[in-house]
Amino acid sequence: MSSEFTRARLSVELEQALRPMMTPHVFPKGATLYREGTMAAGIYVVEKGAIRVLLPAPDHLIQLLEVARAGAILGLSESLSGEGYRVTAEAEEQTTAAFVARKSLLELLNGNQEFCMQVVRLLSENLHGLYHLFRSVSAHPGRPRRRALNQTLN
Numbered sequence: 001m002s003s004e005f006t007r008a009r010l011s012v013e014l015e016q017a018l019r020p021m022m023t024p025h026v027f028p029k030g031a032t033l034y035r036e037g038t039m040a041a042g043i044y045v046v047e048k049g050a051i052r053v054l055l056p057a058p059d060h061l062i063q064l065l066e067v068a069r070a071g072a073i074l075g076l077s078e079s080l081s082g083e084g085y086r087v088t089a090e091a092e093e094q095t096t097a098a099f100v101a102r103k104s105l106l107e108l109l110n111g112n113q114e115f116c117m118q119v120v121r122l123l124s125e126n127l128h129g130l131y132h133l134f135r136s137v138s139a140h141p142g143r144p145r146r147r148a149l150n151q152t153l154n
Contacts, residue, residue: 007072008125010045014118017108018045022098027051027091033074036088040078042101046070049095054088067092077123079105 010018024047027033033044036056044051051068065087068074078085079102109116 007066007068007074008122009071010073010122011118014115015045017112017115018100018105021100021104021108023100024096024098027095027097029091029093031091033089033091033097034085036086037084039084040075040082040102042099042103043076043079043105044074044089044097044099046072046074047096047098049097050092051089051095051097052092054090056088062088073122076119076126080119080123 022045027049033051034041036054046068048070051072051074053065053068053074055063055065057063068089074089074097075085082102109119
């Protein structure tokens with residue numbers, strides 16, 4: 001399922017504008033960046049490694065949505081809306097991801113219409129990628145890969 005979805009990437013200009021606000025973190029394999037339901041504190045830009053993006057599923061199961069790799073932006077829609085994260089993100093392997101606080105992101109966007117439009121483009125591309133993913137899953141019925149919450153994905 002995860003091989004169908006490719007997350008949109010930051011433009012060079014937006015990445016350069018965000019760079020001074022980024023705090024890099026190294027996450028060991030299995031470490032959680034954020035959990036579904038916690039308030040969005042900001043975004044993560046994957047710099048090296050891979051992050052599993054997990055969806056909650058019925059009966060305390062989890063479902064792998066995607067594996068986000070270098071250049072992927074995680075938590076963008078939740079950070080903009082001010083709501084809780086809708087998925088859980090955890091390191092598939094040792095991963096470096098740069099964190100940008102929600103407040104810093106909003107201040108940057110508040111002062112720059114061009115960056116706002118770039119963020120709209122990112123969200124739109126991600127949405128279209130998800131449409132493609134769900135069409136693909138619908139065309140190939142079968143049970144998506146799910147595991148109990150207390151098991152790790154391999």
